Amino acid sequence: MFNKIAIFGVGLIGGSFALSLKKAGKVRHIVGLDRSPESLTRAKALGLIDEAASSIADAVRDAELVMIAAPVAQTSLILSSIYPHLQPGTIVTDAGSTKSDVVAAARVALGEKIAQFIPGHPIAGRENNGPDAAIDDLFTGKKTVLTPLPENRADDIARVAGAWEACGAIIHTLTAEDHDCVFASVSHLPHLLAYALVDNIVKKPKADILFQYAASGFRDFTRIAGSSPEMWRDITLANRSMLISMLDSYLEQLHRIRDMVAQADGDAIHAIYANAQRARQNWINAIEAAEKQQKEGGD
Amino acid sequence: MFNKIAIFGVGLIGGSFALSLKKAGKVRHIVGLDRSPESLTRAKALGLIDEAASSIADAVRDAELVMIAAPVAQTSLILSSIYPHLQPGTIVTDAGSTKSDVVAAARVALGEKIAQFIPGHPIAGRENNGPDAAIDDLFTGKKTVLTPLPENRADDIARVAGAWEACGAIIHTLTAEDHDCVFASVSHLPHLLAYALVDNIVKKPKADILFQYAASGFRDFTRIAGSSPEMWRDITLANRSMLISMLDSYLEQLHRIRDMVAQADGDAIHAIYANAQRARQNWINAIEAAEKQQKEGGD
Numbered sequence: 001m002f003n004k005i006a007i008f009g010v011g012l013i014g015g016s017f018a019l020s021l022k023k024a025g026k027v028r029h030i031v032g033l034d035r036s037p038e039s040l041t042r043a044k045a046l047g048l049i050d051e052a053a054s055s056i057a058d059a060v061r062d063a064e065l066v067m068i069a070a071p072v073a074q075t076s077l078i079l080s081s082i083y084p085h086l087q088p089g090t091i092v093t094d095a096g097s098t099k100s101d102v103v104a105a106a107r108v109a110l111g112e113k114i115a116q117f118i119p120g121h122p123i124a125g126r127e128n129n130g131p132d133a134a135i136d137d138l139f140t141g142k143k144t145v146l147t148p149l150p151e152n153r154a155d156d157i158a159r160v161a162g163a164w165e166a167c168g169a170i171i172h173t174l175t176a177e178d179h180d181c182v183f184a185s186v187s188h189l190p191h192l193l194a195y196a197l198v199d200n201i202v203k204k205p206k207a208d209i210l211f212q213y214a215a216s217g218f219r220d221f222t223r224i225a226g227s228s229p230e231m232w233r234d235i236t237l238a239n240r241s242m243l244i245s246m247l248d249s250y251l252e253q254l255h256r257i258r259d260m261v262a263q264a265d266g267d268a269i270h271a272i273y274a275n276a277q278r279a280r281q282n283w284i285n286a287i288e289a290a291e292k293q294q295k296e297g298g299d
Numbered sequence: 300m301f302n303k304i305a306i307f308g309v310g311l312i313g314g315s316f317a318l319s320l321k322k323a324g325k326v327r328h329i330v331g332l333d334r335s336p337e338s339l340t341r342a343k344a345l346g347l348i349d350e351a352a353s354s355i356a357d358a359v360r361d362a363e364l365v366m367i368a369a370p371v372a373q374t375s376l377i378l379s380s381i382y383p384h385l386q387p388g389t390i391v392t393d394a395g396s397t398k399s400d401v402v403a404a405a406r407v408a409l410g411e412k413i414a415q416f417i418p419g420h421p422i423a424g425r426e427n428n429g430p431d432a433a434i435d436d437l438f439t440g441k442k443t444v445l446t447p448l449p450e451n452r453a454d455d456i457a458r459v460a461g462a463w464e465a466c467g468a469i470i471h472t473l474t475a476e477d478h479d480c481v482f483a484s485v486s487h488l489p490h491l492l493a494y495a496l497v498d499n500i501v502k503k504p505k506a507d508i509l510f511q512y513a514a515s516g517f518r519d520f521t522r523i524a525g526s527s528p529e530m531w532r533d534i535t536l537a538n539r540s541m542l543i544s545m546l547d548s549y550l551e552q553l554h555r556i557r558d559m560v561a562q563a564d565g566d567a568i569h570a571i572y573a574n575a576q577r578a579r580q581n582w583i584n585a586i587e588a589a590e591k592q593q594k595e596g597g598d
Contacts, residue, residue: 123512123514124514125514125515125516142514143512143514145512172512178508181505182505182508182509182512183512185500185503185509186500186509186510186512186513186514186517187512187513187514187516187517189496190496190516190517190520190521191516192556192560193492193496193520193553194520194575195571195572195575195576196549196552196553196556196571196575197488197489197492197549197575198574198575198576198578198579199552199571199572199574199575199578200548200549200552201484201485201578202574202575202578204484204548206480206481207578209477209481210481210484210485211485211578211582211585213422213442213444213471213481213482213485213486214485214486214582215422215423215424215441215442215485215486216424217424217486217489217490217522217523218485218486218489219583219586220519220520220522220523221489221492221493221519221520221522221523222489222575222579223516223519223520224516224519224520225572225575225576225579226576226579226580226583227576228576229569229572229573229575229576230569232572233565233568233569233572234565236560236568237560237563237565237568240560240561240563243560244557244560244561247553247557247560248557249499249503250495250496250499251550251553251554251557253495253498253499254492254495254546254550254553255550257491257495258543258546258547258550261491261535261536261539261542261543261546262539262543264536264539266532266533266536269532269535269536270528270529270532272494272495272498273494273498273524273528273531273532274528275497275498275501276493276494276495276496276497276498276501276521276524276528277494277497277524277525277526277527277528279497279498279500279501279506279510280497280521280524280525281525283510283513284518284525286510287518
């Protein structure tokens with residue numbers, strides 16, 4: 001049970017974290033902060049938070065947990081604003097999609113209080129944002145990755161993990177570097193590719209005709225290009241060295257495939273397509289087996 | 300009403316075409332052919348076809364319509380096998396995903412009978428293949444593109460269009476070249492990109508860990524990489540000059556974005572992401588408005 005939690009950013013992630021903890025009966029009082037006064041008022045009206053903070057000092061005072069659920073580019077500023085008010089008994093965590101940059105920013109902003117900061121990343125996104133998108137089961141059955149620092153106390157890590165578990169999440173632990181490598185590959189690069197493809201098509205001379213014939217495959221392929229441009233610009237910049245390394249590897253692959261197509265090398269093209277199809281099917285099978293096991297375990 | 304239709308390839312597309320026409324009461328007798336004897340037996344057992352053809356000559360004799368719904372690479376061979384048996388009153392059409400190559404192959408295979416061939420492409424795919432995947436509403440509300448030849452008779456075009464409309468499809472007409480340009484852009488390139496990305500990831504040293512953290516965004520982005528590798532190798536080769544042109548344009552775009560990321564040019568990245576997000580949202584809005592109108596029109 002947490003007596004008081006402060007949440008910076010009361011949108012989809014922060015709001016859903018609040019709702020889930022309330023539903024689990026794990027929190028007495030939630031105070032919210034947001035750079036948008038409208039969002040903050042809305043979060044209060046929706047019952048995501050109990051109180052709209054009047055100041056950062058008031059919000060952080062006596063909080064057992066501070067959750068930063070704002071776009072990653074704001075994390076540094078928020079941590080600096082928290083620092084002067086941060087009491088020894090307060091744990092700070094975040095929900096940012098990148099971790100190495102957040103850890104670096106936290107070391108600068110929090111200085112000797114760094115042990116109180118436990119970096120996290122819930123793997124749960126949607127196209128919709130803002131307080132109205134918050135739901136009480138966003139994290140159910142989803143992974144939350146923690147990337148603890150050597151300075152963190154085991155009890156504090158367990159407390160953050162416990163909060164996420166109360167939201168229904170499954171805790172995984174990675175180093176910040178491994179985290180950023182993994183998500184550059186399976187999330188950040190696909191987002192960049194989807195945005196790039198839609199932008200590329202819309203700038204073609206007959207774009208309206210092209211879109212007219214785009215069907216369900218294109219719709220799924222580009223779904224992630226419906227995500228917030230601001231959030232994904234921030235993630236792109238925050239994880240740019242890993243992302244560039246993944247992009248370069250993919251560009252090399254595309255140039256190789258281009259040569260195969262130009263040479264009409266059907267066997268080589270088939271080998272790549274078949275390998276991908278098989279790998280994806282194995283992955284889907286593993287997901288479905290895990291979901292089945294989870295359901296049966298829950299009965 | 301068609302007294303007799305012959306269908307080459309009784310899988311998802313050919314089988315669904317058969318089921319839809321039967322449901323609409325537009326055909327008396329359907330004879331099927333397939334390179335796989337198991338598929339042909341299965342199609343007969345499922346009631347997709349009335350008769351498994353004993354020979355190409357028997358199948359084509361007295362047919363009013365011949366539908367070729369086999370992988371595009373086989374179209375040329377099938378047309379050549381039909382040619383000696385093709386009577387003046389029979390219309391031939393196809394369901395191939397590429398059109399310029401099919402038209403070129405048809406001109407060679409059918410010679411002076413080319414006027415009887417009306418190229419088509421139903422825009423309806425799924426990950427599943429084979430006779431068991433066939434359903435009677437696969438084409439309902441979906442586009443079917445016809446790319447008629449200058450030699451085609453207007454009556455024959457109307458008859459093929461009528462068959463598709465009986466299946467619930469909406470007829471669009473394009474030149475073969477425009478068709479191939481459009482689908483290289485919104486279908487063939489996205490398939491290549493999705494296959495390439497999954498193959499790229501599965502070949503990385505820690506592929507199992509990467510897949511473990513892939514979530515719903517990645518699942519949607521790569522759904523088309525679950526499609527038949529053989530079918531998509533054929534399409535890639537059949538439409539390779541258009542596809543290479545689209546791929547080159549995309550590669551240029553990716554190299555430009557790579558520079559923006561390397562230079563941490565947040566404004567330029569944001570401009571691309573925001574443009575893509577807006578364009579995709581406009582497209583989704585247009586689709587939803589059209590669906591709404593269609594529903595209201597149907598009441």
